[in-house]
Amino acid sequence: MTVTRYLVGRIAQAIGVVLIVSLIVFGLLKALPGGAARAILGPRASPAAIAAFNQANGYNHPVIVQFVDWLARLLRGNLGYSYHYNENVTSLLWQVLPKSLYLVGIATVLALIIAIPLGLLQASRQNKASDHIATGLEFVFYSMPTFWLGIVLILYLAIDTHVFPAEAPQGSISQVIADPVGMILPVLTLTLVTVALFTRYMRSSALAVLVEDFIRTARAKGVSTRGIFMHHVLRNALAPLATLVGLSIPGIVGGAVVTETIFNYPGMGLAFWNAALERDYSVLLGFTLVVAIATVIGNLLADVSYAWLNPRVRLA
C-alpha cells in the first residue's frame, strides 16, 4: 500500500472518529440537567433569556436539524459562548492553547533531547553503576507529584534564592515568549517528570534492539559501538518512543493543569479544570472536541512516523 493511499484512508478514518466524538459531545450537550440553556445561562436566568438562547441556537428545531446546525457552526469555528469568561470558546481557545502548546511542547522536546541519549547510554551500560543510579533518579522523578516538585522548585529557586521568578510570564503568548527566564521553573517541573518516562522507554527499546541479529552482524563486521548505536540502534529504538510521543499530543494540547495552577499560567489545562468546577459546559464541550481532534491527529502522526522509522512495517 502506498503512503498516499494509507494517509487518505487514515484521514477518512480520523474524520469518522471525530464525527462520532462530536455526536457524543452533542448528545452530552442535550443531556445537560435542565437543558443546555439553563445549564449555560445559570440557574437564575429568566425564562425570556432561556427562550432567546434556545431560539438563537436552534434548540426548538428537530434534533437532527440541531445536530447539523451545530456541526455547521463547528465547521465555521463557533464552539459556543462562555458566560464565565464572557467570550467565545474559540477566542478563549486561541488565548490558552498557544500557551499550553508552548509550555508542554518545550517540556516534551527537552525531555526527548535528554531521554534519547540518556536511554541509549543506559542501554550501553546496562546493569552498571551508572545505569542503576540513573534508573533510581528516574524512578524518583517519575513518582514525584508534579505539584510537589513545582512547589519545591519555587521554594528553593524563587523564594529562598531569588534565582528565578515564582510565577510564569503573564499576558499574551508573545509576551510569554519574550520572557524565557520566567518559563524555566514550570518547564523544568514538567521536564523532570516527563524525562523519566521517556528515558525508561528508550532504554527498554534500545535493549530490545541490541539483541537483534543485525546488531550482532554489525559487531562482527567491526562496526564501532558508537557506530552501532548511532546507525543501527537509534532509529530502530525510536519507533516505540515515537508512538509514545504521538499519544502524548492530546496531553500537550490539553495542557498541564497542576503546573499551570502553581505557576499562575492560565493554559488549556487550567481553563478546562475551571470549566469543570464552574459547570461551564460550553468550554468543557468545546475543549473536549478539540482534544479529541488532537488525539486523532496524534495517533495518525504516531502511525506515520512509526512507518517512516521502520520501513519494514507495512502501512495497512
Place this chain on the structure above:
Amino acid sequence: MIDVSMMVEHLKESAVGRLSAIFLRRHPAVRRLGVVMGACALIGLTLAACSSPSNSSEGGGAKVKGGTVTFAEPPGVIPNWILPFVGTSQYSYFGDFDWDWQMWRPVYFVGTPTSPDIDYSESLAYKPVFSDNDTVFTITLKPWKWSDGTPITARNVLFFFNLLKVEKSNWWLYVPGSFPDNVKSVKILSQRVIQFTLDQAENPEYFDQNDAQNLTPLPLAWDRTSLTGQRGNGNTVPAGTGQGLDMTAAGAKAVYNFLVSQSENVSTYASNWLWKITDGPFKLATYNVDGQTSLVPNKLYGGVQPSISELTFLPFTSEISEFSELDSTSSIDVGYVSYSDAATAKTLSSYSLAPWRPWAYSFITPNYNNPAAGPIFKQLYVRQAMQDLIDQTTIDQHVWDGYGTPSEGTAPLTPANPYLTPQMKAMPYKYDPTKAVSLLKQNGWTVHPGGTSVCSKPGSGPGECGTGIKAGTPLSFTLAYNDSVPEDETQAVVEKTDEDKAGINLSLRPETAQALYTDNPRCTPAQSACSWQLVSGEDYTPYPYPYAGLNLYCGSVLNNGSYCSSEADTLMNQARSSPVPDGLSSAFFASENYLLQQVPDIYQPETPYQLTMVKNDLHGVTPQSPELAITPELWYYTKS
C-alpha cells in the same frame, strides 16, 4: 468522648497535606446577596471599627504621590464584565465588582471602611430626602462630572432606571414585587434632582439601602444602538431631558442589547470609546483578556483624587501561586493568604496581615421542600436542637484560627451595630448538647447519641414528632459543603461530630463552590432538583439595612431553602413599610426577634472574606469596608 480540638488538628494536618493540591478560595458568589452594590446609608450610624489592624495612619514616613498599586485578585476571578448592569447570566460568574466600581459608582457608594454605611463623601449624591409619608424619595446629585467633562445629571440616573424597568427580569438583583416594581413614577425636578414616587409607603432605611443603592448613573453617550454616529437613533442629539432612545420600552431594550453586545467583546474593553466615559475615581488604561488590567486616575472625578498613579488588578490561578509571588518578590501590594499560610505570612516583614471581615453571617440552609427531610426541618424544636449542637466557639478557635465571628439571627453580630436586639446580642442558642437531646426526647424521639435518633411518637400533638413524620423516621440528613477550602471541610466534619451527640446523623457531601450553588437550588417537592437536604457555607451579606425578606420571604427567589412563615412575612412586611420617625422601627426589631427564635437557618461562624496582606508602605487600605468595597482613591504610599 471525642476531643474535638485534637480531631481538628488532625484534620488540619491532612488539610495542610492537601494544601498543595488545587483549591480555590471561597467563591466570589458569597458576595452575591446584596453586598455588591453601593448602599444608601443608615442615617447617622457609626459602627465600631473592625478589629483588623489599621494602616490608615500617617505614620511610617512622608506621603508620596504616585506609584502603582498591584492588587491581587482572588483565584479564578477575572474582571470580565464591564457594563455596570449585571444580568442573571453574568451574575453567576461576575468576577469583579471592585474593578467596575472604580469606574462607575452607584449614586450611593458603600465604601466606609469601618461600617457598612454609605460613604457620602465618595457618593455621587447627597443624603436623600423623604416626604409625603415616606412615599416620595428625592435625590440631589452633587455637581460632579463625567470623565468627558459633561455633568452628571438626574437624566443619567433616569437612563439607568429606564433600562432597569425593561430588563428587570434579566437583572441579577431583581425580586418580583421589589425594586423597580415598587416605583410608581420618576420625575426629573431639575438638572441634578430626581424624584421617585413609590406605590406605597416604605421604611426609608429599607428603600435607601436596599433599593436606591442600585441606581448607577450611565452616561447619555451610551444611549445608542451603534458605536458610530450621533446618540440615540443616529440622527439628531435629543435636546430635552424627555428625549432619548431609552425613554420608550422598545428603545431601552435596543440600547440594552447594544450595550450588552459591546460588553461581550472583552478584547475591545481598553479601546472601545464607550468605556472611556466614567464617573468614578479611575478609568481603564489597559486590559488583557487573561484578566490583567490597569486603571489610572480620572482627573475629573469629583470626589477625592487618587494619590496613586495606577491600579493594576492581577489575576491568579490559585492561592499557592499568589502567595509564592507575594513571598518571593513582594511585587504584590494588596494580596491575600490562606488560613494555612497565615502563620508564615505574619513573618513577612514587608507586609501586614489584616482579616477582611464582611458585613455578613453564615449558616447551613435546610431544604424545607425536600420530601423526606422537609417535614422534619419544619419542626422548630428540631432546628433549635441542631442549632444547640453547633459549637461556634470551638469551630472558630480550632478551624478558623480565631479569625471567625459567631452568627445568630438575621443581622451580623459584628461589627457592633444598632440592628441588634438585646435578645440577638445574648445569643440564645449556646452550644448545649444536653439541651438538644432533651428537646428531641420531649418531642417524641428516641435519641441515640453516636447513632441515629428515630421518631418513636408520631403525630402532631404535644410530645409527638410532628406533622408528616412517621414512626421510625431517622434524623439523618445529607450536608453539602464547599470542598474547595480545607477549613470548610474541617468545619463540616466538626459539625457532623457534634450533631452526632444527639443522634442527628449527617452524611457529608463535598462539592465545588459552583456546584454548591447550582446543585442546591430553590425547588418544589416534586422536582428532582429538590433532593438536597442541607447545604453549608451560605453567606448572607445583607444590604447595610439587614432586611431579612430577601432570603426568608415566602417565595423570594433568594429563599433557597424555601422557608415560609406567614407570621414572619407579616412582620417583615411591617418592617419594610413602617415609617421611621426617629430611627429604626420597632417592627424591624420585632421581625428580627421572631426570626431569631424561629432559627430558619442553622447558624455557624462567619469568617473573613479573605486574610488580606498589605504592603507596609501602602496606607489607607485598612480598615477594610465590611461591604467588601475598596476605595483605592484613598490609598497612598509613604517613604521612610
